[in-house]
Amino acid sequence: MTDRAELGSRALFELLETDVYVNHASLSPPSRPVRDAVAATLGGYASQGMAWYVKEVERRERLRDRLARLIGAPQGSVGLVANTSAGIIDIALGLPWQRGERVLLFDGEFPTNVTPWQQAARRHDLELVWMSADDFRTEREAALARLEAELVRGIRLVAVSAVQFTSGQRMPLEAMGELCRAHGAELFVDAIQAVGIVPLDVAAMGIDYLACGSHKWLMAPEGVGFLYVAPARADALEPYMAGWLSHEDAFAFLTRAPGELRYDRPFRTGALMAEAGTPNTIGAAGLDASLDLIEQIGVAAILEHVQAWHDALEPALVERGFESARMDTPSGRSGILSVRPEDPSQSPAWVQALAARGVACASPDGWIRFSPHWPNALDETPRVLSAIDAILADGGPSQE
Ligand SMILES: Cc1ncc(COP(=O)(O)O)c(C=O)c1O
Structure with a gap:
């Protein structure tokens, strides 16, 4: 039942x-269904070992599509990662930066959405520009005008949380996305305080990249999250985050006749490239079960x-x-x-x-x-x- x-x-x-x-x-x-799903996955491995893996590969495919639907993203644009940080680091490392480019961050944000950009700035000699996140709560129109003024001065990427973890302010993503598009900037969103509790539509909001963990509003175990990369941005990412599972046909050398062990297979593009190594199947099972409940309501x-x-x-x-x-x-x-x-x-x-x-x-x-x-x-x-x-x-x- x-x-x-x-x-x-x-x-x-x-x-x-x-x-x-x-x-x-x-x-x-x-919840009980999440615990049951985790136990069933462990039970599958306990009884079948590697033979169970196929079931989890299929689950991951379904799960990616399910998460994509939840945020209004097209199929193939979502990859499963360990947490929000992993997704942000993938983009901060993977963008083809030019020296001196400006990245706009928000004072008051959770550090997850700051540290990787600071690291990218150190590595690529970028300029960090700061605005106060809370200004968008207390004087939203004026803050949007200031954002536009910064965009006019030239911003490569704006990195913002969909919901501020302190005040609960839902940021005006649609307006921010529109401004970014109008001024040629990219929009990155940390969505962990939003997905599962507030509607999000990456296409309507003009979001280029989004990272999200699952142990909060998605009610899943820790250690599983996802990354979205807009199809139009996927090809530009550098493969700095790639690992053995980032290649197309990554399993060929394990399942086919000899001659398939190669290191030059093309990389999967966009968010799928971020799925670099053996995944957290237990967390994914929990997330799948939790989504059943969220989707019911x-x-x-x-x-x-x-x-x-x-x-x-x-x-x-x-x-x-x-x-x-x-x-x-x-x-x-x-x-x-x-x-x-x-x-x-x-x-x-x-x-x-x-x-x-x-x-x-x-x-x-x-x-x-x-x-x-x-x-x-x-x-x-x-x-x-x-x-x-x-x-x-x-x-x-x-x-x-
Ligand atoms: C806005 C925000 N981003 C990110 C995180 C966590 O990041 P991660 O999933 O990398 O642990 C939190 C809370 O833990 C948060 O409130």
């Missing part, structure tokens, strides 16, 4: 001990449900003196609801005090971040508020 995912139901998460788990922006606990319905969860909590937090980072416009909202106390240095203590009362959330860079997903029930929010009121009644978290 297929397991059914139901909005607001934790029936498939029977091992989860926390009363209110709202930390999917950090890591999702695996649909990303748009999940986002609506999560917004209702945020709606129920946010005004009460503001009433209690917390500052909310939530944007007024729905298109700027994501799975993350972040608030902070008057003194943001208290946020980690708040998160610890909430954990002691059965609420799992996080405190990235001074924000208290609530990140519910499809299994979170709307009746959890009164329990979060009771925990907060109890902490306030004790004189605040630092008094605990």
